[in-house]
Every structure is written in C-alpha cells, then in structure tokens.
Amino acid sequence: MIIARRAFQRHRGRLSSNFYNCSPSSTLFSSSSLPKSEQDDDKKTKANQNISITATNKAAIDATTTSIGQVIFLNSSKSGTAILASLAIGDPTLAAFAGLGAYTATMTAHSIGCNQQSCRDGLFGYNGALIGCATSVFGPSFLPFAVANTILGASATSVLCASLNKALSQPQWTWSFNIVALTSLLRMKPMEPLEEIAATDVAATTLNVVASPLVGVSQIFVVNSVLTGAGIVGSIAMYSPKLGVHALGGSTLGCLVGLLFGNLEDVIFGLWGYNSALASMAVGTFFVHSREAVALSAGSAVASAAVFGALQPVFGGLGAPCLTLPFCAVASACYLLDSQVSGLKLAKEPHSPEKNA
Numbered sequence: 001m002i003i004a005r006r007a008f009q010r011h012r013g014r015l016s017s018n019f020y021n022c023s024p025s026s027t028l029f030s031s032s033s034l035p036k037s038e039q040d041d042d043k044k045t046k047a048n049q050n051i052s053i054t055a056t057n058k059a060a061i062d063a064t065t066t067s068i069g070q071v072i073f074l075n076s077s078k079s080g081t082a083i084l085a086s087l088a089i090g091d092p093t094l095a096a097f098a099g100l101g102a103y104t105a106t107m108t109a110h111s112i113g114c115n116q117q118s119c120r121d122g123l124f125g126y127n128g129a130l131i132g133c134a135t136s137v138f139g140p141s142f143l144p145f146a147v148a149n150t151i152l153g154a155s156a157t158s159v160l161c162a163s164l165n166k167a168l169s170q171p172q173w174t175w176s177f178n179i180v181a182l183t184s185l186l187r188m189k190p191m192e193p194l195e196e197i198a199a200t201d202v203a204a205t206t207l208n209v210v211a212s213p214l215v216g217v218s219q220i221f222v223v224n225s226v227l228t229g230a231g232i233v234g235s236i237a238m239y240s241p242k243l244g245v246h247a248l249g250g251s252t253l254g255c256l257v258g259l260l261f262g263n264l265e266d267v268i269f270g271l272w273g274y275n276s277a278l279a280s281m282a283v284g285t286f287f288v289h290s291r292e293a294v295a296l297s298a299g300s301a302v303a304s305a306a307v308f309g310a311l312q313p314v315f316g317g318l319g320a321p322c323l324t325l326p327f328c329a330v331a332s333a334c335y336l337l338d339s340q341v342s343g344l345k346l347a348k349e350p351h352s353p354e355k356n357a
Contacts (some may be wrong), residue, residue: 067125216273250280
C-alpha cells in the first residue's frame with residue numbers, strides 16, 4: 001500500500017532407488033511381495049496420503065490468495081486470485097513477490113501455532129503480501145537478496161500480528177506492515193524525486209488526472225497502472241458492488257484533496273488516492289450501512305488525504321514513503337466512533353455494506 005517515487009529494475013538430493021533395488025532382499029519390502037489384502041490396504045493408505053497432501057496444498061494456496069484479498073478487506077480466495085491477476089498485468093514481478101510474501105506469512109503463522117481459522121481467512125498473510133510488494137519496488141535489485149528480504153519481512157509481520165492481537169481492541173489494519181517495512185526503508189532511503197511533468201502536455205495531463213482514482217486504487221499494492229486499478233475495482237465489485245463504490249469513491253476524494261493542495265504530479269501517480277480508498281473501504285466493511293456510515297466513509301477519505309499531505313513531506317525528507325500510516329490512523333479513529341454518533345454502529349460480523357447488520 002505504498003507508491004514508489006521511483007521504481008527499481010529487477011527483474012537434499014535423493015539417493016537413486018536402483019541402489020536399494022540391486023539388493024535381492026529389497027524386494028521383500030515392495031508392495032508386490034505382500035498378500036493381496038495387504039496390497040489393497042497399502043494402496044488405500046498411499047491414496048489417502050496423496051489426498052491429504054493435495055488438500056493441504058490447496059488449503060495453502062487458498063489461504064495465500066485470500067490473504068491478498070484481505071489487503072482490501074475481501075475474505076475471498078476468488079477475489080484474491082483476481083487481484084493477483086490484475087497485479088500481474090501491471091507488474092508481473094511484483095505479483096510474484098506479493099504471492100511469496102502472503103504464503104510465507106501464512107505458513108509462519110501456521111507453524112508458530114496461531115489461530116488456524118485466522119490463517120485460513122488470510123488475516124496473518126495480508127501484511128506479508130504488502131511486504132512483497134514493497135520489496136519488489138523498494139528492495140534490492142539482486143533477486144536472491146530481494147527474495148530473502150521478502151521472506152524475512154513477511155515472517156516478521158506474522159509474529160508481530162500475533163503480538164498485536166493481545167494489545168489492540170480493534171482491527172490491526174496494516175500496522176505490522178508499516179512497522180516492519182519502515183524499519184528497512186528508513187535505513188535504505190529509497191525515495192527520489194520524480195521527473196517534472198511537462199506543462200505543455202495539457203491533454204495527457206488532463207487524461208491522467210481523470211484516470212488518477214484508478215491509479216490510486218492500484219497503488220494500494222504499489223502498482224502504477226490504470227488497468228491494474230480497474231481490475232482491482234472489478235475484483236472488489238465481484239465481492240461487493242457497494243464496497244467497490246467505497247474504494248473508487250474514496251480514491252476520487254483523495255485525489256481531489258491532492259488537487260486542492262496543488263500537488264498535480266503526486267495526484268497523477270496515485271499518491272493521494274490509496275490511503276483514502278482504504279479508509280473508505282474500512283468504514284464500508286466494519287460499519288452497518290447507513291447514511292451516516294456513507295458520510296463517515298467520505299469524511300475518512302478526505303481525512304486520510306489530509307494526513308497524507310502532512311506526513312508526506314516529513315517522510316520524504318527522511319527518504320522514505322509514509323506507507324499506509326494515514327489510513328491506519330484515520331481508520332482507528334473512525335472505529336472508535338461506534339455508538340458515539342447517532343446512526344454509526346459496528347457490524348456484528350463485518351463483511352460488506354450489503355451484508356452488514
């Protein structure tokens with residue numbers, strides 16, 4: 001959920017079975033030497049083992065794709081797969097790193113004994129997916145180092161998530177991702193100024209401004225692509241049409257705030273849209289749908305953009321992006337408004353504006 005102000009260019013052995021089969025006595029342990037009933041049992045055992053392994057692999061894949069969907073509050077493997085495909089359109093390498101980060105974080109959480117249902121729901125993997133995205137853009141250009149950074153960072157987010165479970169009384173948002181990523185980025189200082197957009201290129205600039213809300217949605221995953229943004233919005237709409245409106249509407253409001261601040265270049269590159277889209281979606285996901293919730297969704301988008309405008313120059317001076325800190329701060333504040341304002345009520349089982357009650 002960050003945008004690069006510059007992008008990097010990246011792009012036990014098994015002993016031979018013949019050694020054992022050369023011994024005459026080795027045939028005593030082959031299934032063909034067993035009685036027929038025992039052969040059948042042996043075949044059934046192997047078949048069950050194969051089924052178990054296949055099921056485990058499928059569960060791991062489903063948890064990984066669900067994790068990618070959970071970056072934007074979609075508890076759906078199908079939506080996560082669609083998002084991954086959209087990422088591959090804009091940046092195939094980044095899509096691969098996102099998958100690696102989500103898988104690593106999920107398997108780490110599983111191995112240390114975290115809640116298994118939460119692992120299946122992608123709640124331990126989505127921060128890892130974002131680590132993969134950040135590494136692809138800001139990380140080392142040498143592939144083995146980039147892979148190692150992704151694995152280590154994604155694993156760290158799972159441990160941090162397990163710790164924050166006891167410390168927070170509200171959703172974790174993307175705090176784990178921010179903490180782990182900034183620990184590295186503040187040291188690496190990867191940010192560089194963008195080239196100025198030619199003032200005479202009015203037609204292209206106008207078109208880019210119109211498309212900026214979609215780019216803002218794509219920048220949630222650190223991809224600068226209108227097509228990727230459109231694919232992500234489509235994936236959200238497949239899960240919840242109203243949540244898709246929250247995402248695109250939030251990004252649009254964030255871009256408008258950016259234009260009011262007079263920061264055209266950053267608006268075009270989606271910087272002002274991604275935090276606002278996330279904040280708006282958070283309200284749509286966790287609050288019961290109402291006129292007040294819609295107003296809060298719009299307000300959170302504007303507030304996220306304003307916080308981004310305040311933090312951007314501070315972190316820019318440190319050579320790093322502010323990541324999704326604006327979203328986390330605003331979403332936390334909105335969550336605390338439950339029952340404090342008439343018409344604002346948290347859903348008992350958060351899902352989407354259509355299903356929340």
